[in-house]
Amino acid sequence: MLLDTASLYFRAYFGVPDSVRAPDGTPVNAVRGLLDFIARLVQDHHPDDLVACMDFDWRPHWRVELIPSYKAHRVAGETASGPDEEEVPDTLSPQVPVIEAVLDAIGIARVGAVGYEADDVIGTLAGRAAGPVDIVTGDRDLYQLVDDRRGVRVLYPVKGVGTLQPVDETLLREKYGVDGSGYADLALLRGDPSDGLPGVPGVGEKTAAKLLASFGDLAGILAAVDDPAAKLTPAQRKRLAEAKPYLAVAPKVVRVAADVPLAPFDAALPAEPRDPEVLEALAERWGLGGSLQRLLGALGG
Secondary structure (H helix, E strand, O other), X not given: OEEXXXXXXXXXXXXXXXXXXXXXXXXXXXXXXXXXXXXXXXXHHOOOEOEEEOOOOOOOHHHHHHOOOOOXXXXXXXXXXXXXXXXXXXXOOOHHHHHHHHHHHHOOEEEOOOOOOHHHHHHHHHHHOOOOEEEEOOOHHHHHHOEOOOOEEEEEEEEOOOEEEEEOHHHHHHHHOOOHHHHHHHHHHHOEXXXXXXXXXXXXXXXXXXXXXXXXXHHHHHHHHOOOOOOOOHHXXXXXXXXXXXXXXXXXXXXXXXXXXXXXXXXXXXXOOOOHHHHHHHHHHHOOHHHHHHHHHHHHO
């Protein structure tokens, strides 16, 4: 089981009231919400391995070089060396180090790589896995990794963190008209304002799905643009031709990396805390109460 950790603690932050606070009054809604979410996942799905995948760089420079608008609207401040500062709610930022410390004390593997997003870590680990993989994320970009043959699916939170939609290739074909491998092409054609991806003007989700159904993949669509006999409307041909510079670089930006260099780690689900004394101190300092106990109970069970 691979967790898109930032996606999940953002959802926990907005799904759990900020009246959930530590003894000193500091909000811990994201911390406790994430712990409850992981407890539920362990209890319901019994994964052998669990990895909390982290954004060591939420907006990698190599992606920005290719498409400068990539996540540009979420930049709170530019940094000369290292990742730009992301715009994050004031009361969420201080909770992230607490989340990291708690996961480390419990012994849940927390994995990231300099210069890469959590999506890239997930793509790399999903590709390496020998057995079935559940990817837990609120980010549809990761639908591109869904692969029925290899048992890779996405568990997508539909409501809060309690209701998950299992996403397999059958659902993708029904909803988007593509399988997992085709989802990245669909996404880059239609664009994604939330990630600052412009897409091809005039090509929405339905048109993108029809183009992919007709021509197979992005390469097939680009070949059709240059083929006068291909069945494209004049407007489609013009728009796609004008978008060629974008379409030449978009695949590298949209497709998750599959070869991220990762330090060795132990993904096995811990039966008991790695560092119980540190965990006890964190629980007292931040008032983690029932949320931590439920997770420890699920791990011990």
